Amino acid sequence: MKLDTVREDKAILNVTSRLADSFADIHTSEDVEAAVRAAREQFADDPVREYVPILVERIVRTQLSPAPDPVVPDTPTEPPTPAGPSAPAGPSAPADGERRVPRIGVALPAAVAGVLVVATIATVVIIRNGDDVQASGITTVSGVIGSEKRAFFEDPDVRAALAKHSLAVQIDTAGSREIATKIDLAKYDFAFPSSTVAADRIQQGSADRPGVDGKQYAVFSSPMAIATYRPIANLLSATGIAKQVNGVWYFDMRRYMDLAKAGWRWDDIRGNTTYPVRKRLLVTTTDPRTSNSAAMFLSIASYVANGQTVVQGTAEERKVLPYVTPLFVNQGYTDNSSEGPFDDYLALGMGKTPLVCIYEAQFVDAAVRGKLKSDMVLMYPSPTVQSRHTMLSLKPNGDKLGQLLSTDPELQQLAAQHGFRTADPDQFAKVVSAGKVPVAEQVVDVADLPTYDTLERLLDSVSKAYR
Template sequence: MAVDAAREEKALREVTNRLVEDYGEAHPAERVEAVVGAVRKRFEGHSVREFVPILVERIARRELDPTRSMNAATEVDLTKAAVGEEGSPDGHPSETTSVFAAVAGRFVPARLVENKRALGVVAAGVVVVLGFAVIMAVRQTDSPSGTTAAPALTTVHGVAGSEKSAFFDDPKVADALAKHGFKVEVEPAGSRQIATSVDLSKYDFAFPSSSAAAELVQRKSGVTGKYVPFSSPMVIATFKPIADLLTQAGIVQPGTTTTFDVEKYLSMAEKGVQWNQLEGNSTYSVSKNVLVSTTDPRTSNSAAMYLAVTAYVANDNTIVRGAKAEDFAVSRVSRLFTRQGFTESSSDGPFKDYLSNGMGTVPMAWIYEAQYVDAAVHNELKPDMVLTYPKPTVMSQHTVVPLDDKGDQIGKLLTTDPDLQRLAAEHGFRPTDVSLFTNTTAAHQLPVDVNLVNQVSPPDYDTLEHLLDGVAKSYN
């Protein structure tokens, strides 16, 4: 009885996984998968399917490792007797014939090859035995006790910024990692929590959302290696009625991409202007301060990036350096945080509020561009939602810090594997090949600023820490 299509597919996937594992050092996974696919096509249209996975594996191994050899004479004689195949037009056995015979050779003593009459008698028996062996092998993969089950995946534990949760939860990402033999389990945390209070001894890698947080992880862990598989600029998500109000106030500027003037906003926020005080406001007339909602700067990287941008603007559009400049910047920007009231510890919280609760709760949210693009790709945005780019903004470098060899392999895969890079773009991140990101945004007609000319560099690690400490003291 022939195996069904589903079992054949499963057996071929396991063949591919074995070949990737066996030849990973000599050939990239894409090459192995291409060879398997090409070999498989040779069997399209054949009614007898029991032997296809075995044949595909044998032929693929020969193509991936040409040094493999067989007893060709034995293969030709045995196969002709067993399956009646005459070989290729030039008199030589076809590759399918040769490999089929090699498989049959596992079940028939070689000495029978010399006795052609005996071969005629046992030919049908060979086919039955082979078919039974293939069926049993496939069935065994359905059972936990099956001896031919795919090798167990290596589990790798990581801690990452919460904005990357959707990426790691994606089954396609899990499949891409599984092709390389890994199962990655990630716990979300605020990036500054990762750098300051998380017990890193439990993890194989840390994946904060900025180079500053990654530097602190490296210092604490005594490691020097790092990978930056993708990045994401900081943006402000808002709603059309809010954007229209701020356009009248001169803060928002519509265009091909909508921009947000941080300097004008800072000036308004310092005066304590409330929404109901804005001229012509009939859509959001509430007695709340005009403020961008952020996370808690004491725990979250996105808020630290907001501090980096606003401190730069507060310091006369100059990178903050030295104690005097730090104190001056903190005196101007700390109220941007303290007047918000309660703030979430990681970036996932305020963005979910933005998506679900509307402008009544979060009229403006400081987020990663990736969060907005990801929501758009997965049809989670409402028609009146608007993406604005701060002038200036800052690029957040999502950085993997490997804490052991397993973590190092994950960092390398995230940075170099084409499938993982493409999936990162589908989740809104800007991978090393930016065209993957632009293809995604173009397909969903998202007005993104690809070039982002007006960027600032965050202050050095120690300066940012001093600024964060200053803001933290303002809460008391």
């Protein structure tokens, strides 16, 4: 079976560029490229690919780095192996479960090359247990994350950056509220939902679930947005819901909720030949019982329903629930996490999902990776909310990862390449400028989130309406 190595190819190009820069004073770019090709070839038949770029970079760095003059012992520790048909080729056979990495032929001085052979064999060992592959000296950190961050953690460049700090991350995905209420966290080093609210829920616990100790890391953020199509945006502009300002589309939440409350359907829009169907005029969300993105959309809707004011107290909660609950229950089936509806948006077209509530980062990431079609556009709810993707360390290794993700410049830059806004706004600006993604440079119309307890009560009330 032919292996899909698109991500790996990209990572190898980046590895080659880094190595060429590192060794520009002592090796030509042609020598570096030859060394990378030879190192990668050693893993040509391996079905498990995630560590290949990491191992290739380690091998080539070891071989190309200048080594100190070898210390020659007075007495050889073992006699030279005689040449002949019976002599083994190269180093001794590896022990069971190990695969020794042989020397790559690079034009280097003989004395240095001899030392590098030993260094490479001693440093790079692959340990196999079934399909599990681990690089020697790498600590694996396990976590459960919101699905919108899967692409970031599976990026070979991110894996390589983590490997420089002797870390590898193993992930499971789930809806953020599901992480906070249902997932058994005892087996993980960290939890990484998509908002501070969800992280607070994990820490505080509930009557049927104890809270946990751990430090929070607000690693990056993403405003909530709506993915749609240019014909739909143009159609909604006739209703007053959508408008375009300086090339960026905005979605008027008050006008939308007025029409939704009035029971509007798509074919009620006058002159609608773009999407003349009897479906309700609704934004597709995830399931508010399990997913943070739905909780964020509920936060926006409750703010608007409460007269552009954050909901506080049971009286205001009761006031807004008749307006916000139908926005969710009238959708019918909804996915548990944000990955599902956005995948449908990318693959199935506007017939299935004309309006989808997403994280801005999902759209930017898809644009950078060439997954968008020409008629796909992004709209910002007005108002919107910022979702701060907040990691919670559950064990010491999780704490180490949280500190690294929050402070390491390379990982922060890679996060921006996946569409997340980091502490340095210039990183995100460079990514969207290079990818020509029409996004708001600064998202100004941002509502505050309700308190943790208020949002939980709103979510519980909406959840009961499903039953």
